Each structure stands twice: as structure tokens, then as C-alpha cells.
Amino acid sequence: MTTFVDRVELHVAAGNGGHGCASVHREKFKPLGGPDGGNGGRGGDVILIVDQSVTTLLDYHHSPHRKATNGKPGEGGNRSGKDGTDLVLPVPDGTVVMDGAGNVLADLVGHGTSYIAAQGGRGGLGNAALSSARRKAPGFALLGVPGDLQDIVLELKTVADVALVGYPSAGKSSLISVLSAAKPKIADYPFTTLVPNLGVVTAGETVYTIADVPGLIPGASQGKGLGLEFLRHVERCSVLVHILDTATLESERDPISDLDTIEEELKQYGGLDRRPRMVVLNKIDVPDGKDLAEMVRPDLESRGYRVFEVSAVAHTGLRELSFALAELIAASRAAKPQEEATRIVIRPKAVDDSGFTVVQEEDGLFRVRGEKPERWVRQTDFSNDEAVGYLADRLNRLGVEQSLMKAGARSGDGVAIGPEDNAVVFDWEPTVMAGAEMLGRRGEDHRFEAPRPAAQRRRDNQAERDDVTQEFNDFKPF
Known part of the structure; x- marks a missing residue:
């Protein structure tokens, strides 16, 4: 049964925004x-957040489809709909988020780091929010x-300070079990380790983590054996330690x-070939192993490696190795620059950015693309x-x-x-004003207009009487 998964494809859906309400206040x-009419509620987001208690992506392997809740529609009486609940998905420290093409969207390192994988939809405005001096009802x-x-x-790329690399059965699992409190599976056959194991080591005042990476063989970088699946777990490690078997x-x-x-x-x-590294000659408790190590x-050492002779079984040379690793880490x-707690990236728009583009396609169709016009179309009830x-x-x-017009569109073009x-497709008819404006001031109700001042009413009434008097005086009977 699978207990460790470090790569999954996840299908996430944010919540839809609630519809706005068209309502008129009615009271005796x-x-x-x-x-x-109240506004619709916002749809919930899908948020990935680093949780130190999570060590595998197994849950998402079994349930790859995740959806946040929708926003509720608005109601009469200026009651806005309830916002959808955000869906928070915990992921292990060191999770990389990519799109289907392999482009990195986020690199989640550090407890509490979050990323919005899917944005919830906006709630629609109710007719109360749409009312104005021109559009009163x-x-x-x-x-x-x-x-x-x-999608x-x-x-997952394991976050550790030290990575133990080497051939299968070189003694990596045995070494991590004696250096730390980790209890990996140990046996006398190749590929005993099928998943990376992490252990915490304390050497003096330095505390560091050590990872036991599954055994590598020739061709691992091209996918042979288990190497390609787990070489990515070495990427974040600061120090590489070659575990060489002297008793093979x-x-x-x-x-x-x-x-x-x-190498x-x-x-x-x-x-990976540029990381600091050292060499550990393991199994010197075997007589032939000790001779081969010497x-x-x-x-x-002539190649520039710092070499340690150890025996995981006899616990020989472990203290020196542990403190040497602590010194290197x-x-x-200390060499790494201090990272800022919060990094804000500002990407201002170009001064000539209109927010949309108009392109004529090969079949003569004019296509309008842009965040605003596309959102406005989705928000429109075309039955109204x-x-x-x-x-x-x-x-x-x-x-x-x-x-x-500038792109060459003519009356009747699609x-x-x-x-x-x-997409919404329609036949275009150019107008000086938008179609609704040609019909008059849309959405108005003169009964909602503010009353005229008394002086203005008197002047208007007097003007009407004068007009009637003038018409009477100009009247000539047959």
C-alpha cells in the first residue's frame, strides 16, 4: 500500500460568485x-498552505478533485449573500506548484507560506448598488x-540540510538511523529504501536535518531505477555526502x-555537482572493508574531498562525521543572505494599456480579449x-x-x-451611442426625481398661465 507520494496532479475549483438580486422595496x-436588491457573495478561494505536520501528498493522490463553496445570491431588503468558505489545503514544506506545462507558479518553503491556487468568483451587484442619479430604478x-x-x-522537494547519496545497500539507512532518531527500513537487499527518510541531528549547538535518498544507479538522471523520482529531493540540500561501500x-x-x-x-x-560535499567510507568494521578504505x-583526498571512515554497525567515526557536517552547514x-519576511512584487501596467485587445482572426471574426470585457459578459443576463x-x-x-472601428470592423461583422x-458572439452594428442610450435615459423613473423648489414651481405655473392667456388672446372665432 502506498504511504508516500511526492508528486500529484490536482484539479481545483474555486467557488462561484453569487448572483445579485433585482428587487424593489414594497411597504404600505x-x-x-x-x-x-442585495449583492451576491464572493466565491471561496482554494488556498495551499505549508503545514509542518504534513509530510506527504498522499491525501491528494487519493482525492485529486477539490472545490471551494459558492457564494450565496443576494436578497431583497439590501441583504447581501454570504461569502463562500475558502478551501485550505495543507501541503508539506518544500512543495512546488506548477501548471500543466511545467512552469513554476509557487515554491512553498516555510511554515505558514500560502498560495492561492484558484481565485473565487466575484459576487454580482444587486440593483440597489447599480442605482445612480441617471438610473434610479x-x-x-x-x-x-x-x-x-x-489543473x-x-x-515535493524535501527540505533538508544534508543529503546522503550513494548506491543501493551502501549503508545510508543504517547511517541515518545511528546519527538521528529516524527508524528507516534496513535490510540486506537493494532498494530497501523506497521513500526519502528524514532525521534530525544535534552536534554541539548546531541542529540540522539529514535526508536518506533512495539508492542511485547508472542512468538515474534519465529515469533508470528510482533515481529520477528522488533526485529532486536533493535539490534543496546544502551539503551532499557520498556514502561509499567498502565491503561490496x-x-x-x-x-x-x-x-x-x-558524480x-x-x-x-x-x-547538483556544485554543492559542497564530503565522502564517507562505510563498513570499515569488515576486515576487507578497512583495508580497501585505507x-x-x-x-x-587528492581530489579535494574530505574523507571519513565510519561503521554504522560498530558506531565508529560517527562523532567526527557529525561535527564536521555541523561545521559545514x-x-x-552564514553564507546565505538574510531573506525578507515579506516580498512584494510590483508589476505596473503600461501607460498605454487599454485593458483589452481586438484581433481579427482568419475567418474574419473580430475577437475582443481582456479581463474587464470578459468578466462583464459573464455577469450579464442576456434575457434582460x-x-x-x-x-x-x-x-x-x-x-x-x-x-x-480602428481594426476595420464594419456593420454586420461578427x-x-x-x-x-x-465566447459571446454577435453581429456588430456601429452606433454613435450605445444601443440603450438611443432609447433614452435607461432605467429612469421620473417619479423618483427630487421635487422642484417652491419659487421654481411658481415661476413655471405663471409661465403656463401666460401661455394660456396669450393663446386665448390670439384666438379669432370664425
């Missing part, structure tokens, strides 16, 4: 109560915006050739003529009609707003 003795409301749908890949029973192998093979795999994987040690930590007129006004104010798989 208040026939003109005005619009009182809107007979429509805006629809809620659908939440984001994302993402989560990849395979005649074609020796510590020098093993070292060269693993080549690290180089082929990319970037034989190859001068050659390894302390120097590595007033709502369609409101959309036309918004697009006209944004400059879409003018851009269509115009699509949105992506190919979800």
Missing part, C-alpha cells in the same frame, strides 16, 4: 420604495462570476568507480434587455467600439468577446 404607504442585477478552474501539479560483494564495483558514477548522475541532473583514501547558513443595454454602455465607455471555448 410607500409605493415608491426604490431598489433594494434598475430592473436588473449582475450575475456572479464563475470561480477559477485550475496544477504539486511536487560485486566484483566490478569499487569506491572510486561508485563515486565517479554518482556523473548529479551532473547530468543539473546543478587504500582509496589518498586518492579521494553552519558555514553554508436592460442588462444588455448596460453591458453595451460599459463596453462603449471602455473604448471597445472605437477599437473595433464580434466575439472571450476565449474560443466560451
Whole structure:
């Protein structure tokens, strides 16, 4: 049964925004109560957050589809709908978030680090929020915006200070079990370790973590054996330790050739061959192993490696190795620049950015793309003529009609707003004003207009009487 998963494909869906409400206040003795439709609630986000208690992506392997709740629709009486609940997904420290093409979206390192994987949709405005001096009684409301749908890949890269690398059965699991309190599986056959094991080591005042990476073999960087699956767990480690078997029973192998093979795999994987490293000659408790270690040690030291002879079984040389690793890690930590707690990236828009684009496609169709026009289309109830007129006004104010004219659009040409798989297509008719404005001041009710001052009423009434008198005097009977 699978107990460790370090790569999953996750399908996340944010909550949809609730629809706005079109309502008119009704109360006895208040026939003109005005619009009182509330706004729809915001859809919930899908948020990834680092949790130190989580060590695997196993839960998402079994349940890869996750969805946040929708926002509630608005109601009459100026009651806004309830916001959807955010869906918080805990992930291990060191999780990398990527899209389907392999582009990195976020690198989550450090407890509490979060990333919004899918944004909840906006709630639609009710007719109370849409009312204005020009539009006192809107007979429509805006629809809620659908939440984001994302297919993402989560990849775990173990966060550790030291990585133990080497051939299968070189003694990595045995070494981590005696250096720390970790209890990995240990057996006398290859590929005993199928998942990375982590252990915490204390050496003096330095505390560091050590990772036992599953055994590497020739061709691991190209996917042979288990190497490709777990080489990524070495990427975050500051120090690499080669565990070389001095008591191997395979005649074609020796510590020098093993070292060269693993070094080549690290180089082929990319970037790992430049990490600080040291060499551990393991199993010197075996007589032949001790002799072989003394034989190859001068050659390894001539290459610039710091060499330690140890025995995980006999607990020989472990203290010296532990403190040497602590010294190397302390120097590595001191060399790293102090990272800021919060990093804000500002990406200002270009001064000539209109917020949308108009492109004529090969079939002659003009396609409008942009965050605002596409969102406005999704918020429009096309069964309501007033709502369609409101959309036309918004697009006209944004400059879409003018851009269509510049792009060469003529009366009757097809115009699509949105992506190919979800667009609204209509036949364009150029106008000086948006269609709803040609019909008059849309959404107005003169009964809601403010009363005229008394002096103005007197002047208007006198003017009407004068007009009647003049008409009477000009009247000539037959």
C-alpha cells in the first residue's frame, strides 16, 4: 500500500460568485420604495498552505478533485449573500506548484507560506448598488462570476540540510538511523529504501536535518531505477555526502568507480555537482572493508574531498562525521543572505494599456480579449434587455467600439468577446451611442426625481398661465 507520494496532479475549483438580486422595496404607504436588491457573495478561494505536520501528498493522490463553496445570491431588503468558505489545503514544506506545462507558479518553503491556487468568483451587484442619479430604478442585477478552474501539479522537494547519496545497500539507512532518531527500513537487499527518510541531528549547538535518498544507479538522471523520482529531493540540500561501500560483494564495483558514477548522475541532473560535499567510507568494521578504505583514501583526498571512515554497525567515526557536517552547514547558513519576511512584487501596467485587445482572426471574426470585457459578459443576463443595454454602455465607455472601428470592423461583422471555448458572439452594428442610450435615459423613473423648489414651481405655473392667456388672446372665432 502506498504511504508516500511526492508528486500529484490536482484539479481545483474555486467557488462561484453569487448572483445579485433585482428587487424593489414594497411597504404600505410607500409605493415608491426604490431598489433594494442585495449583492451576491464572493466565491471561496482554494488556498495551499505549508503545514509542518504534513509530510506527504498522499491525501491528494487519493482525492485529486477539490472545490471551494459558492457564494450565496443576494436578497431583497439590501441583504447581501454570504461569502463562500475558502478551501485550505495543507501541503508539506518544500512543495512546488506548477501548471500543466511545467512552469513554476509557487515554491512553498516555510511554515505558514500560502498560495492561492484558484481565485473565487466575484459576487454580482444587486440593483440597489447599480442605482445612480441617471438610473434610479434598475430592473436588473449582475450575475456572479464563475470561480477559477485550475489543473496544477504539486511536487515535493524535501527540505533538508544534508543529503546522503550513494548506491543501493551502501549503508545510508543504517547511517541515518545511528546519527538521528529516524527508524528507516534496513535490510540486506537493494532498494530497501523506497521513500526519502528524514532525521534530525544535534552536534554541539548546531541542529540540522539529514535526508536518506533512495539508492542511485547508472542512468538515474534519465529515469533508470528510482533515481529520477528522488533526485529532486536533493535539490534543496546544502551539503551532499557520498556514502561509499567498502565491503561490496560485486566484483566490478569499487569506491572510486561508485563515486565517479554518482558524480556523473548529479551532473547530468543539473546543478547538483556544485554543492559542497564530503565522502564517507562505510563498513570499515569488515576486515576487507578497512583495508580497501585505507587504500582509496589518498586518492579521494587528492581530489579535494574530505574523507571519513565510519561503521554504522560498530558506531565508529560517527562523532567526527557529525561535527564536521555541523561545521559545514553552519558555514553554508552564514553564507546565505538574510531573506525578507515579506516580498512584494510590483508589476505596473503600461501607460498605454487599454485593458483589452481586438484581433481579427482568419475567418474574419473580430475577437475582443481582456479581463474587464470578459468578466462583464459573464455577469450579464442576456434575457434582460436592460442588462444588455448596460453591458453595451460599459463596453462603449471602455473604448471597445472605437477599437473595433480602428481594426476595420464594419456593420454586420461578427464580434466575439472571450476565449474560443466560451465566447459571446454577435453581429456588430456601429452606433454613435450605445444601443440603450438611443432609447433614452435607461432605467429612469421620473417619479423618483427630487421635487422642484417652491419659487421654481411658481415661476413655471405663471409661465403656463401666460401661455394660456396669450393663446386665448390670439384666438379669432370664425
